[in-house]
Amino acid sequence: MDALMTWLEAQLADxxxxxxxxxxxxxxxxxTTVQLVFLSLVIGLVAAVPLAIGRGSKRPWVKxxxxxxxxxxxxxPLLVQLYLIYYGVVFVEGIQxxxxxxxxxxxxxxxxxxxxxxxxxxxxxxxxxxxQATPRGEIEAARAYGMSRRLMLRRIVLPSAFRRxxxxxxxxxxxxxxxxxxxxxxxxxxxxxxxxxxxARYYAPFEAFLFVAAIYLCLTFAILYFFRWLERRLLAxxxxxxx
Amino acid sequence: MIDLHGYGPRLAEGALVTIELAVLSLALAIVLGLITxxxxxxxxxxxxxxxxxxxxxIRGVPDLVLMMLMFFGGQIGINMxxxxxxxxxxxxxxxxxxxxxxxxxxxxxxxxxxxGETFRGAFLAVDSGQIEAGRAYGMSQWLVFRxxxxxxxxxxxxxxxxNNWMVLLKTTALVSVIGLSDMVRVASEASKATREPxxxxxxxxxxxxxxxxxxxxGFARLQKRYNVGYREAD
Numbered sequence: 001m002d003a004l005m006t007w008l009e010a011q012l013a014d015x016x017x018x019x020x021x022x023x024x025x026x027x028x029x030x031x032t033t034v035q036l037v038f039l040s041l042v043i044g045l046v047a048a049v050p051l052a053i054g055r056g057s058k059r060p061w062v063k064x065x066x067x068x069x070x071x072x073x074x075x076x077p078l079l080v081q082l083y084l085i086y087y088g089v090v091f092v093e094g095i096q097x098x099x100x101x102x103x104x105x106x107x108x109x110x111x112x113x114x115x116x117x118x119x120x121x122x123x124x125x126x127x128x129x130x131x132q133a134t135p136r137g138e139i140e141a142a143r144a145y146g147m148s149r150r151l152m153l154r155r156i157v158l159p160s161a162f163r164r165x166x167x168x169x170x171x172x173x174x175x176x177x178x179x180x181x182x183x184x185x186x187x188x189x190x191x192x193x194x195x196x197x198x199x200a201r202y203y204a205p206f207e208a209f210l211f212v213a214a215i216y217l218c219l220t221f222a223i224l225y226f227f228r229w230l231e232r233r234l235l236a237x238x239x240x241x242x243x
Numbered sequence: 244m245i246d247l248h249g250y251g252p253r254l255a256e257g258a259l260v261t262i263e264l265a266v267l268s269l270a271l272a273i274v275l276g277l278i279t280x281x282x283x284x285x286x287x288x289x290x291x292x293x294x295x296x297x298x299x300x301i302r303g304v305p306d307l308v309l310m311m312l313m314f315f316g317g318q319i320g321i322n323m324x325x326x327x328x329x330x331x332x333x334x335x336x337x338x339x340x341x342x343x344x345x346x347x348x349x350x351x352x353x354x355x356x357x358x359g360e361t362f363r364g365a366f367l368a369v370d371s372g373q374i375e376a377g378r379a380y381g382m383s384q385w386l387v388f389r390x391x392x393x394x395x396x397x398x399x400x401x402x403x404x405x406n407n408w409m410v411l412l413k414t415t416a417l418v419s420v421i422g423l424s425d426m427v428r429v430a431s432e433a434s435k436a437t438r439e440p441x442x443x444x445x446x447x448x449x450x451x452x453x454x455x456x457x458x459x460x461g462f463a464r465l466q467k468r469y470n471v472g473y474r475e476a477d
Contacts, residue, residue: 072448076413076447076448076452077413077415077416077451079416079427080427080448080451084441084444084445087440091440091441178305181306181308182420192307192311195308199311206312206316206319209308209311209312209316213304213308217303217304220304
């Protein structure tokens with residue numbers, strides 16, 4: 001490791017912008033971006049499953065509030081949602097006296113809340129579409145076996161819906177990675193934040209932003225190939241027979 | 244009534260900037276999308292490669308990063324170019340990048356890549372027998388495009404087009420970060436000055452939803468128009 005560092009240092013000796021320190025900023029930015037995106041995706045995914053089931057409910061007081069939520073969060077820019085939560089959280093009555101303020105004071109948590117609410121709305125609609133697309137025959141067969149609604153959902157509807165939702169969900173993950181760039185607007189030092197810092201410090205827009213664009217491109221491809229691999233594994237039964 | 248602290252007119256101006264920016268970017272994106280789709284379907288190896296490279300890179304990098312590259316790098320890049328022109332050929336020109344124009348170009352460039360994919364799929368969905376029939380009538384390539392391929396392609400392209408437009412509309416909010424006074428910028432300034440973020444941000448959110456609803460209606464009408472001759476499957 002030390003040998004690698006000295007080698008890297010020697011390589012970068014003539015470079016005034018890409019010093020080890022600069023790579024340190026990008027490294028920290030990468031960690032922040034990955035944390036932010038991963039956490040919001042996981043929480044959003046967990047929230048989206050019951051929401052998607054409720055979205056297809058026949059009861060209007062379950063169905064319409066969820067529809068209103070997804071409509072608003074999918075119809076407005078994430079930046080507006082982020083501003084609303086980031087600037088708005090200060091004005092919640094008495095929040096500055098509670099223990100919550102310690103974590104809410106930093107921009108990370110408001111950003112995480114905004115991203116989670118946003119991705120949960122999109123994921124809800126993706127799952128809802130996949131659940132709706134369940135072949136009628138499968139549901140009829142489950143009914144004929146005397147399965148309860150809950151059992152049918154768990155054994156028949158959800159497993160196949162998840163598989164159908166996979167390609168669209170892969171797109172949502174990439175979308176979220178790209179959307180996370182706006183975290184830099186509320187002073188979070190994510191990847192884009194690091195690029196802005198390097199740009200401002202050295203006044204080198206091409207180096208700063210092209211480098212970060214390359215990192216995002218690599219991350220995008222990694223997600224793309226991961227989902228392709230997942231699809232190959234989970235959707236193997238849907239592939240046309242070879243030969 | 245809601246108290247806007249005198250920010251009402253500026254907010255309205257900002258909304259106008261958002262709409263102008265979105266519509267002009269859409270126009271540029273459609274043109275670029277058509278070119279990209281043609282390039283990707285072209286038999287020329289080079290055109291195909293360039294088209295693929297363009298869509299891959301644009302769709303793999305966040306909009307905000309591309310926008311910053313254009314805004315901060317654009318002027319420096321142009322200055323370098325004009326300097327080079329001056330030293331090499333003694334041509335003395337000065338081009339100043341207007342923020343609005345830079346915004347339109349950036350958003351148009353980004354969504355041109357997405358439109359390209361939409362149009363490519365739509366062009367491929369047009370029955371090749373129709374194109375052959377057009378050629379058999381002695382129509383030129385351009386006439387086949389105008390009379391047969393384009394009108395029939397649009398039928399397949401409109402759902403994707405409508406989707407791209409909705410995303411584009413929301414992407415315009417990012418220009419506020421770079422310094423253009425769209426409605427998000429005005430609302431965020433007003434929020435900080437009056438300490439009433441909920442009022443201004445919620446108004447902006449409602450305006451976005453309104454524009455989205457109106458355009459949804461517009462696209463439904465357009466879809467109906469291009470669907471003439473096809474009965475809807477029940």
